[in-house]
Amino acid sequence: NAGVMQNPRHLVRRRGQEARLRCSPMKGHSHVYWYRQLPEEGLKFMVYLQKENIIDESGMPKERFSAEFPKEGPSILRIQQVVRGDSAAYFCASSLNDGGPYEQYFGPGTRLTVT
Amino acid sequence: GDSVTQMEGPVTLSEEAFLTINCTYTATGYPSLFWYVQYPGEGLQLLLKATKADDKGSNKGFEATYRKETTSFHLEKGSVQVSDSAVYFCALSEKGFETSGSRLTFGEGTQLTVNP
Numbered sequence: 001n002a003g004v005m006q007n008p009r010h011l012v013r014r015r016g017q018e019a020r021l022r023c024s025p026m027k028g029h030s031h032v033y034w035y036r037q038l039p040e041e042g043l044k045f046m047v048y049l050q051k052e053n054i055i056d057e058s059g060m061p062k063e064r065f066s067a068e069f070p071k072e073g074p075s076i077l078r079i080q081q082v083v084r085g086d087s088a089a090y091f092c093a094s095s096l097n098d099g100g101p102y103e104q105y106f107g108p109g110t111r112l113t114v115t
Numbered sequence: 116g117d118s119v120t121q122m123e124g125p126v127t128l129s130e131e132a133f134l135t136i137n138c139t140y141t142a143t144g145y146p147s148l149f150w151y152v153q154y155p156g157e158g159l160q161l162l163l164k165a166t167k168a169d170d171k172g173s174n175k176g177f178e179a180t181y182r183k184e185t186t187s188f189h190l191e192k193g194s195v196q197v198s199d200s201a202v203y204f205c206a207l208s209e210k211g212f213e214t215s216g217s218r219l220t221f222g223e224g225t226q227l228t229v230n231p
Contacts, residue, residue, distance in 0.1 A: 035219075041223060042119070042204060043159075044221070093219075105158075106160070
């Protein structure tokens with residue numbers, strides 16, 4: 001059973017460009033979480049999604065950031081007009097559907113560098 | 116809001132030494148507590164967990180006890196190996212893993228290096 005997949009693993013963008021980060025959850029999982037790890041810091045929760053629904057986006061910056069988890073395909077974290085402060089590692093985690101337990105399984109992360 | 120504080124790293128030990136990584140937390144209610152490990156180039160893996168006071172989580176020789184009176188969840192291992200070199204994260208969840216949507220709050224992480 002493949003684990004959580006994230007791509008790309010490394011992404012370089014110039015200031016003002018858009019960044020798209022993809023996350024494919026484990027088979028059978030329909031809950032997805034995104035976390036961000038800034039340099040020298042721990043992971044910070046950004047958003048929690050189920051298929052076609054954003055459940056909790058309280059950790060998302062108010063501007064330029066958006067997330068989706070369509071019925072088909074991976075979850076996408078989109079950052080518009082990137083700035084240097086967006087440089088970080090972005091981790092996706094997935095968990096089971098209803099019935100639990102809802103242990104979160106993490107992907108390897110996408111390292112975003114903004115030049 | 117909830118928060119987790121870990122001892123500052125990095126920590127460097129010789130093989131077979133005793134390991135302690137301190138973790139304290141602040142939370143309302145009764146959170147579940149976790150230790151995650153991150154090996155180079157990989158995602159985080161759940162190492163152990165405890166869901167209520169006085170529970171002891173253990174895995175691969177690592178242990179941590181949920182201490183409500185001191186709001187702590189220190190990670191210990193009696194004899195570390197080179198293969199234990201990794202970054203260790205303490206985390207909490209207000210809801211635990213029995214309820215969906217249980218976001219995790221992480222500490223800053225502690226880099227452990229074990230030398231032969």
